[in-house]
Each structure stands twice: as structure tokens, then as C-alpha cells.
Amino acid sequence: MNNIKPQSRPSEPFVGSMFLGDLRAQVREATRVDHERLDDTLSQLDLSSYHGYASFLRAHLAAFTSLSGQSRTEDADDCSAMLRCIQDDLHAFSIHASPLPHTPFVARSVPIRFGVAYVIRGSRLGAHVLRQRVSHSSATSYLDFRPRVTWSDFLRQLNEFSSVAQGDAVPQMIAGAKAGFNVFAASVSAIKCEFQ
Numbered sequence: 001m002n003n004i005k006p007q008s009r010p011s012e013p014f015v016g017s018m019f020l021g022d023l024r025a026q027v028r029e030a031t032r033v034d035h036e037r038l039d040d041t042l043s044q045l046d047l048s049s050y051h052g053y054a055s056f057l058r059a060h061l062a063a064f065t066s067l068s069g070q071s072r073t074e075d076a077d078d079c080s081a082m083l084r085c086i087q088d089d090l091h092a093f094s095i096h097a098s099p100l101p102h103t104p105f106v107a108r109s110v111p112i113r114f115g116v117a118y119v120i121r122g123s124r125l126g127a128h129v130l131r132q133r134v135s136h137s138s139a140t141s142y143l144d145f146r147p148r149v150t151w152s153d154f155l156r157q158l159n160e161f162s163s164v165a166q167g168d169a170v171p172q173m174i175a176g177a178k179a180g181f182n183v184f185a186a187s188v189s190a191i192k193c194e195f196q
Contacts, residue, residue, distance in 0.1 A: 023162060023170060024155075027118060030174045034181035041188045047133040054095055055191045056130075057142065061086045062187040064120075067180060070107040071116045074157065078147040079120065085142040092139035107176055111169040114161060115176020119184070121147070121154040 028035075046052035064086065068079035090096075107113045124147055131143040149157075162169070 023173070024158075026170060027115070027174055027177055031177045031181060034178055034185070038181050038185045038188070041185055041192075044192070045188070047130060048135055050093070053134055053138055054090070054093055055188075057086050057090050057093075058095075059184070059187040059191045060142065061090070062190065063184045066183050066187070067116055067120060070113065071120055072110075072113045074149060075117050075120060078149055082142060082145055082147075085145050089139040089142050107179075109172055110161070111165065111172035112176035112179070114158060114169075115173040115178070116180045117154060118173070118177045119180030121149070121151055123184075125151060 042056070045056050047056055061083065064079060064083050068076070068083065071079060107116055124145075127143045127145070131140055134140055134143065
């Protein structure tokens with residue numbers, strides 16, 4: 001008698017032919033270069049200095065202004081709160097944030113909006129590390145902000161979305177995440193050009 005047990009099915013929910021763990025891995029891998037490029041650009045800002053930290057805040061203000069309306073409804077409250085925190089921190093510096101060019105971008109589908117949310121939500125994961133590079137005398141309400149929807153909450157929401165998503169959700173989510181990274185990178189580059 002054959003005693004071989006059938007292999008258990010993965011417990012991850014499935015998007016088309018992919019499971020959620022694979023979805024996250026594929027989005028992460030597909031945007032790895034974009035993420036690394038943004039991190040490299042941000043690392044060139046000296047957050048311990050007045051100009052470096054102010055530039056960091058202005059770049060994030062421009063990026064969030066471009067992206068906040070392109071993410072999901074569930075992200076609206078946290079995005080608005082983060083924008084207020086950035087503006088408060090800039091005000092503490094007595095800096096009037098002159099407008100920066102906004103990167104034109106319109107999220108036309110739910111998966112694309114999830115991709116944007118992936119960037120916005122993921123950006124909070126490194127806030128604690130960045131906070132350590134900022135002077136203790138500086139206003140840091142943006143870096144200290146704790147979103148109502150945590151990263152774990154977002155992953156649960158992604159889990160729920162994946163159970164009803166169509167097969168083209170993966171490339172669309174990747175496109176949204178790439179666009180999100182590009183908006184942040186363009187905002188930082190615009191700031192750096194002001195000092196050249």
C-alpha cells in the first residue's frame with residue numbers, strides 16, 4: 001500500500017498562478033534597482049545638517065503631494081497626516097516650501113494603487129533609522145509619525161486583495177510601485193539641482 005502522503009498546498013492566498021508570498025517577492029525583486037537607486041540618492045543628503053534635512057523634508061513633501069491622491073482610500077488619512085507632519089517640521093525651520101515640479105502620474109487601477117501603497121507604507125520601515133541621523137534639536141514629527149495602517153496591516157489588506165485579484169494584478173502592482181519609487185527619486189533630484 002502506498003503510504004506517501006499528498007503534498008500540502010501552500011497556505012498563502014493566490015493571485016492567478018502566484019501565491020501572496022511570491023507576489024511580494026516578485027514586486028520586491030522587480031523594484032529592487034529602483035529602491036536601491038532611491039536609497040543611494042537619499043543617502044547623499046546629510047540629515048544631520050540644516051540644508052540636508054530640510055531638503056529631505058521638501059523632497060518628501062513633493063513626493064507625497066504627487067502620490068497621496070494616487071494611493072488607496074485606506075491610505076488617505078495616513079498620507080494627509082504625513083503631509084501635515086512634513087509641513088509642521090518645515091515650519092519649525094521657518095522654511096516656506098516652494099513648490100517643486102510634480103511627476104505626472106495617474107493610478108488607473110486598484111493593483112497600481114496597491115503598488116503605490118507598497119512604496120508609501122514601506123517608506124515608514126526605515127524611518128527609525130533615518131531619525132537617528134537627524135539632530136536631536138530638529139523637529140521630527142514626520143519621522144516619528146506612526147501610521148494608523150501599519151506594515152502588517154497593509155500585508156493583511158494585500159492578502160485580502162490577492163484572493164479576488166485578476167491575473168494581471170502582478171504587473172500592474174509592479175508598475176505602481178516603480179512609479180512610486182520614481183516619483184520619490186525625481187523629487188530628491190529636483191531638490192539636489194537647486195544646490196548645483
